[in-house]
Amino acid sequence: MKATKEKCVADGQVTVAQSFGFSASHELRQLPAGHKCRRNHGHNYTVTASALVHDEARGDLSPLGDYLAATFDHRLLNEQVTFHPTSELLVVHLAEWFRDNMESAMPITLVEMVVSETATTSARYDGVTGEITISKTFTTSHGGVTLVLGADGLDEVGFITDFGDLKPFGAYLQAPDADAGLRAAGPALVADLAGWFVDNIEPKIRGRLVSVRVGSGATTGLWERGDAS
Numbered sequence: 001m002k003a004t005k006e007k008c009v010a011d012g013q014v015t016v017a018q019s020f021g022f023s024a025s026h027e028l029r030q031l032p033a034g035h036k037c038r039r040n041h042g043h044n045y046t047v048t049a050s051a052l053v054h055d056e057a058r059g060d061l062s063p064l065g066d067y068l069a070a071t072f073d074h075r076l077l078n079e080q081v082t083f084h085p086t087s088e089l090l091v092v093h094l095a096e097w098f099r100d101n102m103e104s105a106m107p108i109t110l111v112e113m114v115v116s117e118t119a120t121t122s123a124r125y126d127g128v129t130g131e132i133t134i135s136k137t138f139t140t141s142h143g144g145v146t147l148v149l150g151a152d153g154l155d156e157v158g159f160i161t162d163f164g165d166l167k168p169f170g171a172y173l174q175a176p177d178a179d180a181g182l183r184a185a186g187p188a189l190v191a192d193l194a195g196w197f198v199d200n201i202e203p204k205i206r207g208r209l210v211s212v213r214v215g216s217g218a219t220t221g222l223w224e225r226g227d228a229s
């Protein structure tokens with residue numbers, strides 16, 4: 001298992017973020033027959049926890065890494081948990097575990113928990129609001145485009161929306177119009193991409209676009225949904 005640690009001090013408050021990797025397989029057995037993720041398959045998971053540390057000397061999040069290593073590493077997740085092992089339900093489980101086992105034992109407060117099945121997909125639990133979001137990054141020849149989606153709770157299998165439902169957006173990014181926009185990378189780019197997603201993909205899925213981020217070398221752009229849109 002790999003682990004990394006980062007410390008940030010802002011407004012006199014110390015936030016520590018620690019990442020832990022583990023390898024595991026799972027079967028998403030509540031998906032329809034024929035969905036590839038129903039079958040046994042594996043991921044190199046990364047879990048990142050960020051916490052406010054009220055006493056710097058006692059801000060070590062490694063007990064989470066120990067729990068992940070002992071409970072999930074090189075195991076079939078279905079045998080280790082009683083819920084459907086999607087990224088969303090896993091992140092909720094880990095946030096609850098953190099609260100029950102770490103917040104009660106040391107002076108820290110969870111800020112966020114992120115579970116990544118792959119380098120381009122993740123689920124995030126917000127420690128302040130309890131909100132769950134998912135994120136998917138598409139790689140283009142001009143940089144990465146990251147979508148964040150939320151929803152009113154999870155669906156019956158434990159998804160906000162299947163990452164697979166977002167694939168048409170990846171296809172759109174390769175189309176000539178979007179490709180030209182990405183190459184020009186003007187200020188309207190992220191709003192155009194968000195508008196296309198909202199008009200063409202959102203009506204067909206249950207997730208709601210929260211933000212779009214484009215990072216193309218020197219140019220970055222962020223669109224965030226306003227309350228009224």
Ligand SMILES: Nc1nc2c(c(=O)[nH]1)N=C([C@H](O)[C@H](O)COP(=O)(O)OP(=O)(O)OP(=O)(O)O)CN2
Nearest residue numbers: 037041086087088118121134159160161162163164
């Ligand atoms: N909202 C969620 N959607 C999906 C989850 C999940 O946990 N939450 N999990 C899966 C599967 O585990 C699947 O293995 C990952 O699927 P996908 O993103 O499609 O990843 P791939 O590497 O298989 O993508 P390709 O682009 O097809 O290579 C599915 N969805």
